[in-house]
Amino acid sequence: MNKIEPRTLKGFRDFLPNEARKRQYIIEILKKVFESYGFERLETPSLEYEDILLGKYGEEGDKLMYRFEDNGGRRVALRYDQTVPLARVVAQFSNTLPTPFKRYQMQNVWRADNTQKGRFREFLQCDIDTISSDSPMADAEIIACAAQALKKLGFEKFRFFINDRKIFKDISNVAIGAIDKLKKIGEERVVEELVTRGEYDTSEKATQVLLEIKQSTPTYWIEEVISKAKSLGVDENQLAFTPTLARGLDYYTSTIIELEIEGYTAGSVGGGGRYDNLIGIFSGQDIPAVGFAFGFDRLIEAMEEKKLFPPDLTTTKVLVTTPSPKLLTISLSISNLLRSNSINTEVWLDENAKLERQFKYAEKKDISYVVIPLDNETVELRSKSKSGKITKNKLRTDQLLEQFKYSI
Amino acid sequence: MNKIEPRTLKGFRDFLPNEARKRQYIIEILKKVFESYGFERLETPSLEYEDILLGKYGEEGDKLMYRFEDNGGRRVALRYDQTVPLARVVAQFSNTLPTPFKRYQMQNVWRADNTQKGRFREFLQCDIDTISSDSPMADAEIIACAAQALKKLGFEKFRFFINDRKIFKDISNVAIGAIDKLKKIGEERVVEELVTRGEYDTSEKATQVLLEIKQSTPTYWIEEVISKAKSLGVDENQLAFTPTLARGLDYYTSTIIELEIEGYTAGSVGGGGRYDNLIGIFSGQDIPAVGFAFGFDRLIEAMEEKKLFPPDLTTTKVLVTTPSPKLLTISLSISNLLRSNSINTEVWLDENAKLERQFKYAEKKDISYVVIPLDNETVELRSKSKSGKITKNKLRTDQLLEQFKYSI
Numbered sequence: 001m002n003k004i005e006p007r008t009l010k011g012f013r014d015f016l017p018n019e020a021r022k023r024q025y026i027i028e029i030l031k032k033v034f035e036s037y038g039f040e041r042l043e044t045p046s047l048e049y050e051d052i053l054l055g056k057y058g059e060e061g062d063k064l065m066y067r068f069e070d071n072g073g074r075r076v077a078l079r080y081d082q083t084v085p086l087a088r089v090v091a092q093f094s095n096t097l098p099t100p101f102k103r104y105q106m107q108n109v110w111r112a113d114n115t116q117k118g119r120f121r122e123f124l125q126c127d128i129d130t131i132s133s134d135s136p137m138a139d140a141e142i143i144a145c146a147a148q149a150l151k152k153l154g155f156e157k158f159r160f161f162i163n164d165r166k167i168f169k170d171i172s173n174v175a176i177g178a179i180d181k182l183k184k185i186g187e188e189r190v191v192e193e194l195v196t197r198g199e200y201d202t203s204e205k206a207t208q209v210l211l212e213i214k215q216s217t218p219t220y221w222i223e224e225v226i227s228k229a230k231s232l233g234v235d236e237n238q239l240a241f242t243p244t245l246a247r248g249l250d251y252y253t254s255t256i257i258e259l260e261i262e263g264y265t266a267g268s269v270g271g272g273g274r275y276d277n278l279i280g281i282f283s284g285q286d287i288p289a290v291g292f293a294f295g296f297d298r299l300i301e302a303m304e305e306k307k308l309f310p311p312d313l314t315t316t317k318v319l320v321t322t323p324s325p326k327l328l329t330i331s332l333s334i335s336n337l338l339r340s341n342s343i344n345t346e347v348w349l350d351e352n353a354k355l356e357r358q359f360k361y362a363e364k365k366d367i368s369y370v371v372i373p374l375d376n377e378t379v380e381l382r383s384k385s386k387s388g389k390i391t392k393n394k395l396r397t398d399q400l401l402e403q404f405k406y407s408i
Numbered sequence: 409m410n411k412i413e414p415r416t417l418k419g420f421r422d423f424l425p426n427e428a429r430k431r432q433y434i435i436e437i438l439k440k441v442f443e444s445y446g447f448e449r450l451e452t453p454s455l456e457y458e459d460i461l462l463g464k465y466g467e468e469g470d471k472l473m474y475r476f477e478d479n480g481g482r483r484v485a486l487r488y489d490q491t492v493p494l495a496r497v498v499a500q501f502s503n504t505l506p507t508p509f510k511r512y513q514m515q516n517v518w519r520a521d522n523t524q525k526g527r528f529r530e531f532l533q534c535d536i537d538t539i540s541s542d543s544p545m546a547d548a549e550i551i552a553c554a555a556q557a558l559k560k561l562g563f564e565k566f567r568f569f570i571n572d573r574k575i576f577k578d579i580s581n582v583a584i585g586a587i588d589k590l591k592k593i594g595e596e597r598v599v600e601e602l603v604t605r606g607e608y609d610t611s612e613k614a615t616q617v618l619l620e621i622k623q624s625t626p627t628y629w630i631e632e633v634i635s636k637a638k639s640l641g642v643d644e645n646q647l648a649f650t651p652t653l654a655r656g657l658d659y660y661t662s663t664i665i666e667l668e669i670e671g672y673t674a675g676s677v678g679g680g681g682r683y684d685n686l687i688g689i690f691s692g693q694d695i696p697a698v699g700f701a702f703g704f705d706r707l708i709e710a711m712e713e714k715k716l717f718p719p720d721l722t723t724t725k726v727l728v729t730t731p732s733p734k735l736l737t738i739s740l741s742i743s744n745l746l747r748s749n750s751i752n753t754e755v756w757l758d759e760n761a762k763l764e765r766q767f768k769y770a771e772k773k774d775i776s777y778v779v780i781p782l783d784n785e786t787v788e789l790r791s792k793s794k795s796g797k798i799t800k801n802k803l804r805t806d807q808l809l810e811q812f813k814y815s816i
Contacts, residue, residue: 004459006500006690009484012453014497016504017511020449035723036747038754040773041428045420045530046454046516051412068476071520076417089422092414096424098772100757103425108454112479122453130757137757231740282414315443332639339444346446349508349538349545364506365448 011121050075091282129291140228154308157262180246419529442512458483499690537699548636562716565670588654624651
């Protein structure tokens, strides 16, 4: 066979162990926090019938969606977000699900976006949603839960920008799309876009509309959401009513939320809102709903920038070397012992390799402890400190476990 | 908008919380066991260039693969297994990865298979692989790790069927494919297939070949693998040399393994083997490799049949009810307290709902403890026993935490 060039598609990524363990670290914290609020896990298929997804995300969404014909001639599409599949699930299993239905979901979504903007074509979303509650408490709880997640990840300063889509009731979806870019492109260019798109005749008129929006006061609904969020423990400074916040997606009906981390300038790390009409498309009957999604890649980037990852996320804690064929049995029994005491332990498999190679392996894999069996009863233990300094200790094999009790 | 019928594609599944939590239970045990042996997590993209996957799984594989043209006119394919993407990764990142490279991977794969056979078109695979070791210890460790995973899941009786592909050295891939079905369709029909496929002229000849295979003795290599597996703690009864074991996939070169659970008759719950030539397709240089994959859906089914799931996997432990708007603040502060003590606690969001509805909700969601604030200082605690019996207790709010210390 000819050699095939190993390569990945643009916008798609391999996560080698170094990256994968950072991802796991965040995923596990999010999962814990979500579950602590009573959100339960849901998984939906990667592929859906095309008509389930099409037309729910606006024109842009339809364009970026991965769609194709499957082997059976069905038009199918890859998951584009987790909200529309959730809406489908709620309609499909309305008799089975509890009311309200609070679920979290952490699955990949696919968008054939321009990768030059630093965007990926396959990425993880982490969502929480509460279905069948029309209480502002539901919106507030979503915010409180997202705030708690950020805290548990180690972030201290962040802010929820909150608005009510109803503020835009006299404004077209196209104009909302333009206003949504205010933060990114500035007022002047938004006004320009509003005029060139034919939304308003003159820049004066567009500027006037924009000014009116800027001066809007919170609706009663948003006041309620903000006050409930405070009662759920969210700090007042973390909640900012922002009348110019628009959010692109078509399906939002009232509350809209965007979450930013102070000092992290690449953009919001999450967003969401209320979408009281979406489920109706599938169930024939409107069901209120509110949700929030973390942008996982931005969370990781912000964690990196703020150095919030613990120094050692390596899952393998100990390497037991195999210095010679004669000592293999000893190496195996030591590693069995450690493993059965819940210490992740790798044993060197090749009984003929030089010790030097085994040390290098431990270094490359970032393993902090290396055990070298010396004879039937003694081992050398090499421990790497946080600064990378290696200390060597000779000890009796039966002392090893005791030693690790304090360090691992 | 017209109502869209909510439905899923044949062979694709939603996992509602009841199912999702069973999946999580198994995933977490597998992850722990894999990591305890030093396997580290890898993730690869769902979509690959078509030529990376095509032709690696035999004719059948190419047929069942999900392939299409993306928006940029590239031929792409959805992940079909985790071994070929791993081979690509090893070739692509050979300078970065440790040697040996031991990785685990738990991602979905897609196959447009006949769903009538009880097969799914999207399903999870859980793989461990060791790359760059040509020692039989590597094969043995894969077996030992898989055995440990089954034990931790609660299975007691299971068996690894082991063979060496080299036994078939004078036999064509087509004939191996037929022999692979021996267990499923019986000797008579295998002989028939060998003849009709033109592999042998007469049934006598085919029967003779089959007999010779049946009488084969273990190769030296397989003897080594089996003896090393024993030295790694695998029970002798769990290791069965099986000369008629063939396994369908084209890429295996020597060791082949299938894992069966006693009393679970739907088929093997996992399989694997050595594939020393696959990585060479991408790297231009052969690199030895051995791996094993659990079939996740069968594991779940076997766990169900043998009743190995813990009785309560519900993630939400407590529901704090909201009996009236006046008591909402109390409900919130109780739930905050429990949550900050690591007890997953849901608070009822709608301050105007009848208590009866809140109780029903707890029942539907399988929540074991329901707290009903009575006034500023007292609560009623309703606890559900395993048999479903509900006990009611009146206690001071500040005793609640103490109470849960013993029960949750």
